Amino acid sequence: MTLDNISANKCFGGWNKQYTHRSAVLNCEMRFAIFLPPQISKGQKVPVLYWLSGLTCTDENFMHKAGAQRIAADLGIAIVAPDTSPRGEGVADDPDAGYDFGLGAGFYVNATQAPWNRHYQMYDYVVNELPELIEAHFPVSQQRAISGHSMGGHGALTIALRNPQRYSSVSAFSPISNPINCPWGQKAFTGYLGKDCESWKQYDASELMKQAETKLPALVDQGDQDGFLAEQLKPEALIAAAQASQYPLELRMQEGYDHSYFFMASFIEDHLRFHASHFGA
């Protein structure tokens, strides 16, 4: 596994970098962004927050807009932001399908349906291949947390719920909390997973949280003026699931906030401090 460094910008005493690499899992070249806090220059191994972005995003949006590096530099946390789908020549797409399916909309699942199954294996990429790559090439510990926004909030919650041994905490902004019951999720899951709705449940945060046995600290922020709230996000399903399994979920409805990066920037410090408090010493 080789990495090509394609950008490096000093930022809050650390470095914001981008790399490309050949992904065996996704069967294409991928790009990710990483923030390396200043603590690594002292030989310190730092924990990693994996950040999963939402529909239409790349590895760049969060790193440009959320203002997370300031706190990560302070707390000594690396941040890794993958792309939101496989990319490149030969990767299936359906331009008629809109912004919510195909390129930029991988939904963090392992597709089973042709032609999507040839590349769209974002679940395995985020759970296994990417952390292996990061832990082999950068001065990071095996302490991991995971977070994301919207489609990426769905990804963070489902990945943490299915792999609680791999993360010390999980958080999300405005997650698609119950994708099997909303238009974005139904469209994506039909395309990537086929029409058998049973197979969808393994990628539904509310279904998974209902039955969770090993439990992680979980923080969710949701704006109450989010235009996607009622139709697509359905935090009430997640709250009900947490009640059913007594899951330690803190879900905060934030008055007046919407679905944008202005919302995330306002509360990202809370999320980073939350994850820092759950990394071991």
Next chain:
Amino acid sequence: MTLDNISANKCFGGWNKQYTHRSAVLNCEMRFAIFLPPQISKGQKVPVLYWLSGLTCTDENFMHKAGAQRIAADLGIAIVAPDTSPRGEGVADDPDAGYDFGLGAGFYVNATQAPWNRHYQMYDYVVNELPELIEAHFPVSQQRAISGHSMGGHGALTIALRNPQRYSSVSAFSPISNPINCPWGQKAFTGYLGKDCESWKQYDASELMKQAETKLPALVDQGDQDGFLAEQLKPEALIAAAQASQYPLELRMQEGYDHSYFFMASFIEDHLRFHASHFGA
């Protein structure tokens, strides 16, 4: 003068908004962004930081990428970010001229040469029309500071140096400090102002600072790994000018930083606290 509100996002307890309006000075419709801190909801009139962006930017880049709202909300400062040139149908442009002249590259001057002089009057827009509009429509005081990046750093310095009575302090990131002696400035000034180099000096921060009588507190940050440093930015000219007039300029060379928003995000807090310290009580 009427304003049309076209976006509103809650951000750090305040509001990030965009407005369009008809500019009499620029003879076209213009868009600007404003951050209104939470203090205005208590009926408080707040001071305003005018932010001038660099080449290719619009009113959005700084508001999306610099992370300034967090500190502005804390300190009770409004931020106003205008566009970087006139825009719209009928506004002259020369696509062959590149990214550094025409649309997105107004250089904060009053053009005297046809066809540019019909719309490119960014100096008057920023000095007079925009503050009048802001002070008529928003709960702001007449305390003003001004800052900017690159071309916008040039704009901030030249506007503050020529209008010290209108601002309490000035700052800049990576300003084009001596445009009459660099390719960006020579190209823009030839196009907008004509070939008489004498007329260029009224828009050159180093020329103006050399002769300054009324002096404002001035802070400049410059990355020492900025790819434009030697050819385009020339901070040494500004330092020499400050020495000649004993201007209270603090120019900080920041080790390892480049020309990007990652640099600005790293130090924007210092700039906001600097301006806050010079607003009257």
